[in-house]
Amino acid sequence: MSQQAKRVVLVSRPKGEPKASDFRVEEYALPAPGQGQVLLRTIWLSLDPYMRGRMSEGPSYAAPVPIGGVMEGGTVCEVIASNHPGFVRGDIVLGRAGWQTHALSDGKDLRKIDAALGPVSTALGVLGMPGMTAYTGLLDIGKPQPKETVVVAAASGAVGSAVGQIAGIKGARAVGIAGGKDKCDYVKSELGFDDCLDHRDPDLSAKLKEACPDGIDVYFENVGGEVFEAVFPHLNAFARVPVCGLIAQYNDTAPSVPKWAPSLMRSVLTKRLTIRGFIVSDFAARHGDFLRDMSQWLREGKLKHREFVTEGLDRAPAAFMGLLKGANFGKQLVRVGPDRA
């Protein structure tokens, strides 16, 4: 009597926006752990913009998901069977089980979650990869000084919300950009940003100028496209632009030629800008600092976060397609299984 497991595989590489038919939900027999392996049951699956890159071929910092392969992703899982000396049944671990209900692991990519730090789902959000992306990109590249102005887009999202709050903790002025009035209100009133603008506003660039009377010293780039175009003219001399994502461009097929492109390098020179791309693993050495500071700020109530939960693995493709359009409001998670089996 083999139990059934479920997984979401990549069927075809999307041209432009992913479609439902680019994914397939498959059932398969629950595998048994071999020597040195654990069997994991997924509780939470994180959906993140970078996954769009893994669906495409072409140069990136990671290999693409193969056609027919399970979609990759960070997960919080319960160990339900263990042939590994380091893990026992019932351990809650952070791992990369991907878009599936169960997975085998040799334990190398697993980290036991300290439930004392917060709800285990935060290991995928504010205390996980998105939070650490915000923390390291802002502090190690952006280096905001007191009274400086930090602008971040997708400000109600997992990364952006942390960026603005950390900027505020460090004494900088935080201005968010988000999609729609509800998100902007939340960013201002709940997250405590100094201001938040709607990226759908046709006068975004003019509004930015008003919201940033002293110009922009740090632009934390996680969206690209038209938002970058609106921000660009307001960058101050010596501004820093950490680049961790370009969600607005991920579905581009023929890359459009942005209006700002010709002047980009000239402004790099005349304004002495620093533009630096990074991914969170570049700052692995900062993980201890990150957990210490962020969990403390969470406990002190200085750092707020919001989760946006989609129920059931079957709905992961739709949730992911929504994420790329900003349909989520807070950190996008998929509830794959209950906290305890």
Place this chain on the structure above:
Amino acid sequence: MSQQAKRVVLVSRPKGEPKASDFRVEEYALPAPGQGQVLLRTIWLSLDPYMRGRMSEGPSYAAPVPIGGVMEGGTVCEVIASNHPGFVRGDIVLGRAGWQTHALSDGKDLRKIDAALGPVSTALGVLGMPGMTAYTGLLDIGKPQPKETVVVAAASGAVGSAVGQIAGIKGARAVGIAGGKDKCDYVKSELGFDDCLDHRDPDLSAKLKEACPDGIDVYFENVGGEVFEAVFPHLNAFARVPVCGLIAQYNDTAPSVPKWAPSLMRSVLTKRLTIRGFIVSDFAARHGDFLRDMSQWLREGKLKHREFVTEGLDRAPAAFMGLLKGANFGKQLVRVGPDRA
């Protein structure tokens, strides 16, 4: 009996390439130094690509030269009269007297040149602003590690020649790009670069791939335009791009949209590039280190340099127009007056 002095003033702001008619050589009566002033006689005038920027209006790191104003420029001068307690007749000083035979100064922008470090003209080249641009941009932003590959364009010029040689001193592989066989031969055989490519080669990008089999870790950007386009695909993960100049773009009128533009930010992200603009004064604190290291390397024969001398202030406009097209071969200087009056 008032002695005559001469100066070159800006008549009109060039559209595209500067023309002879954008400049005018004027004679004027030699002024007398007031209280606290010195009268300078120019020996050497430095011509540098940044001067093209000063001819135009529009945002930059420095104000433009006004119409009718004397063209700005770094100079080596002799003090020929002094009402300033810090200077005596016969002092040789580095200053910014501009494109003229004589100038008054209150002494604040003057620095006495230590002739023991080398010929006084080197204060405008390898031991001056171009040398320090190379030194700080390469070491403080580019940070080449042993065995890494450094690429620099305008490799026979004042900045580029120093960049490649310093890279070599630091144990990196230096690949130059220059205009024509003579310059490339010089860069390889005299300056000791590991390789040098002709930027006129239509297969520049393919040749770069051959010359840089391990990719490019540092691209010292001082030209922009098509060279950047050729270099860009070969940048390695974590490559650094110090940007000190864009000479190939300075005469652009309607900014062309370069082919690489759409992918620039995407590559910044996927390759985790650092692109940083700077001007030499940003690193003023490094001046002591610069003079110590560079003068030592000069004395030890590790650092070679070449001067390209145009005789007479009247020829400065033509020499400058040539510089923008790469007609010079080495650091472009104008001999304005004799070493000693």
